[in-house]
Amino acid sequence: MTTTSLQRVLTTLGHCEPDRVPLFLLTTLHGAKETGLSLRDYFSRSDQVIEGQMRLLQRYRGDCLYPFFYASLEVEAFGGETIFIEDGPPNCGCPIIHRPEDIDRLEPPRVAESACLTRVLETIAGLKARVGDTVPIIGVAISPFSLPVMQMGFDRYLELIHEHPDRFARLMAVNEAFCAEWANAQLAAGATAICYFDPVSSQTIVPRDLYLKTGQEVAKRTLARIQGPTATHLASGRGLGIVADIAATGTAVLGVSALDNLAELKAAAAGKVTLLGNLNGIEMRHWTPELAESAVKRAIAAAGRGGGFILSDNHGEIPWQVPDEVLLSIRAAVDRWGRYPLDWVDHQAAS
Amino acid sequence: MNSLRQRFRSALEALDHVQAEAVLKQALAETAPLEMIERLVVPVMEQLGAEWDSGTLALSQIYMGSRMCEQLLGRFLQLGTAKLRPSPRMAVVVLSDYHMLGKRIVHSVMRASGYDILDYGRLDVGALVHRITADRLDILLVSVLMLPSALKVRELRDALDARGVRLRIAVGGAPFLFDPALWREVGADAMGRTASDAIGIVERWTEEAAA
Numbered sequence: 001m002t003t004t005s006l007q008r009v010l011t012t013l014g015h016c017e018p019d020r021v022p023l024f025l026l027t028t029l030h031g032a033k034e035t036g037l038s039l040r041d042y043f044s045r046s047d048q049v050i051e052g053q054m055r056l057l058q059r060y061r062g063d064c065l066y067p068f069f070y071a072s073l074e075v076e077a078f079g080g081e082t083i084f085i086e087d088g089p090p091n092c093g094c095p096i097i098h099r100p101e102d103i104d105r106l107e108p109p110r111v112a113e114s115a116c117l118t119r120v121l122e123t124i125a126g127l128k129a130r131v132g133d134t135v136p137i138i139g140v141a142i143s144p145f146s147l148p149v150m151q152m153g154f155d156r157y158l159e160l161i162h163e164h165p166d167r168f169a170r171l172m173a174v175n176e177a178f179c180a181e182w183a184n185a186q187l188a189a190g191a192t193a194i195c196y197f198d199p200v201s202s203q204t205i206v207p208r209d210l211y212l213k214t215g216q217e218v219a220k221r222t223l224a225r226i227q228g229p230t231a232t233h234l235a236s237g238r239g240l241g242i243v244a245d246i247a248a249t250g251t252a253v254l255g256v257s258a259l260d261n262l263a264e265l266k267a268a269a270a271g272k273v274t275l276l277g278n279l280n281g282i283e284m285r286h287w288t289p290e291l292a293e294s295a296v297k298r299a300i301a302a303a304g305r306g307g308g309f310i311l312s313d314n315h316g317e318i319p320w321q322v323p324d325e326v327l328l329s330i331r332a333a334v335d336r337w338g339r340y341p342l343d344w345v346d347h348q349a350a351s
Numbered sequence: 352m353n354s355l356r357q358r359f360r361s362a363l364e365a366l367d368h369v370q371a372e373a374v375l376k377q378a379l380a381e382t383a384p385l386e387m388i389e390r391l392v393v394p395v396m397e398q399l400g401a402e403w404d405s406g407t408l409a410l411s412q413i414y415m416g417s418r419m420c421e422q423l424l425g426r427f428l429q430l431g432t433a434k435l436r437p438s439p440r441m442a443v444v445v446l447s448d449y450h451m452l453g454k455r456i457v458h459s460v461m462r463a464s465g466y467d468i469l470d471y472g473r474l475d476v477g478a479l480v481h482r483i484t485a486d487r488l489d490i491l492l493v494s495v496l497m498l499p500s501a502l503k504v505r506e507l508r509d510a511l512d513a514r515g516v517r518l519r520i521a522v523g524g525a526p527f528l529f530d531p532a533l534w535r536e537v538g539a540d541a542m543g544r545t546a547s548d549a550i551g552i553v554e555r556w557t558e559e560a561a562a
Contacts, residue, residue: 207409321498
C-alpha cells in the first residue's frame with residue numbers, strides 16, 4: 001500500500017521513521033509563475049491559488065499544500081494596506097498603529113467580515129476538496145507577539161515591549177483573540193495544522209529571558225486556544241537555546257534557521273518537537289544539482305534519523321528567484337537519500 | 352578605560368540608563384570627547400555587534416542599547432551640531448523595502464561614534480540616485496531585509512555607473528548574512544555583518560581617501 005503524504009508526516013511527528021523523509025517545499029509565490037499571473041492578480045482570487053498550489057504539488061511532489069498568501073494579509077484585516085512588488089513577497093504599507101495610544105482603541109477584526117481572510121478560507125476549502133486526507137494542508141497565522149512588527153514598525157514595537165508594559169499587554173490581548181479566531185477558522189475550513197510564525201521570539205531578535213516573559217507566555221495562551229496541531233516557525237531566526245522552551249508552549253513542530261547547527265538542534269529537540277528546515281533559501285538561488293544534493297544529504301544526515309524531521313527551507317517561504325531546476329533537484333535528492341532506514345548515514349560516518 | 356568599557360557594556364546590555372550615564376560622565380571628565388568615543392563607545396558598540404553576530408546577544412538589545420547611547424551622547428556632546436570628527440559625506444538608506452530597524456540601528460551607531468550621517472529614510476532606486484547626486488555623497492550605507500531589495504543594489508550601482516557617479520556602497524541586512532557572496536554579486540564595495548561593522552568600513556574608506 002502506498003504511504004500518503006499525511007501518513008508520512010504523522011509518522012515523523014510521532015518521532016518514528018516513515019518510508020522517507022517528508023519534504024515541505026514551501027512555495028507560495030511560485031504559484032503565480034505556474035499560472036502565468038502577476039502576484040497581485042494571482043492572490044486576488046482563491047481559485048487561482050488553488051490551481052497554483054495543485055500544480056506545484058504535482059510538479060515537485062512535496063508532502064504538503066501551503067495556502068499561505070502573504071504576511072501582510074493579516075494587517076489588511078486590521079485596516080492596513082499591502083504593497084505588491086513584481087518579484088517577491090508583498091510588503092506591509094504604513095503602520096496601523098501610529099502612536100502607543102492607538103492601541104487603547106484597537107479591536108480584533110472579525111474573520112468572517114474580512115474579504116481578504118475569506119479568500120484564504122475558500123482556498124483551503126478548495127484544496128481540501130481536491131486532496132481530502134491524503135496531503136496535509138498547512139494554514140498560517142502570524143504570532144500575536146510578532147504581528148506588531150507590521151502593525152506599528154519594528155523599532156517602535158521594541159520600544160513598546162521595553163517601555164510600555166500595559167499597552168504591550170493590551171496589544172497582545174487583541175492579537176491573541178484575533179490569532180485564535182483566524183487559526184481556528186482555517187482549521188474549520190480544512191487546514192490540517194497551523195504554522196505559527198513567530199520570528200520575534202527567536203534568539204536573533206530577543207534574549208531568552210525576555211522571551212520567557214513575553215513571547216513564550218503569549219504562545220502558551222494562544223496555542224491553547226487553537227483547536228488543532230501547530231508548528232512554530234522562527235522564519236530564519238536562531239532558536240537553538242530555546243528549543244525546550246518552545247516545545248513547552250505545546251507546539252508540535254519547530255521551523256529552524258540555517259544559522260543554527262541542525263545536528264545540535266536535533267539533539268535538543270529529540271522526542272520533544274519535530275524539526276522543520278533548514279535549507280538556505282537565499283543561497284538556493286545559485287545551487288547546481290550537485291550543491292542541492294549535497295545540502296539535502298547534509299540536512300538528512302544531521303536530523304533525519306529516528307523521524308521527528310521534515311526537510312524544508314529555513315524561512316517558511318522559498319524566494320521567487322529560486323529556479324524550478326533547483327527545486328526539482330531537491331526533490332530528486334530526497335528521493336535518492338531520504339529513504340529510511342538511512343543506512344548510508346552510518347556508512348558515511350564510518351568512512 | 353578597560354573597567355569603564357566593561358561597565359558601559361553591561362549598562363547598555365541591561366538598558367541601565369543611570370549607570371550608562373554615570374560611565375559616560377566619568378569618561379568625559381577624564382578624556383576629550385573624540386578620544387572617549389574612540390576608546391569607549393566604538394569598542395563597546397563593536398563588541399555588542401560581534402556578540403549579536405555570534406548569536407549571544409539579541410537584536411532588541413542592540414537596538415535599545417544603541418538608541419540609549421545615542422540619546423546620552425546627544426545630550427552630552429550635542430551630536431549633530433558639534434563636529435566631533437571629520438566625516439565623509441555619507442548617508443544611510445533603506446532601499447526599496449519597508450523594514451526600517453536596521454537603518455535605525457546603523458544611524459544610531461554612527462552618530463554615537465561621532466560621525467555626521469544623513470538619514471534618507473526609505474527610497475527606491477530612482478529617487479536615491481537623485482539624492483546621492485544632489486548631496487554629492489562619498490559613501491552610502493544600504494540596509495535591506497528582503498532579497499528583492501538586496502538585488503536592487505545592482506540596479507542602483509548600474510544607474511550610478513551610467514551617470515558617472517562614483518561613491519562607495521556598503522550593504523547590510525539578512526540576505527547578505529545568508530549568502531556571503533551576495534554583496535559582490537550586486538556590486539557593493541563592502542558588507543557589514545552587523546550595524547557596528549559600518550564604523551570600521553567608514554574609518555577604512557576615510558583613511559584611504561585621505562592617503
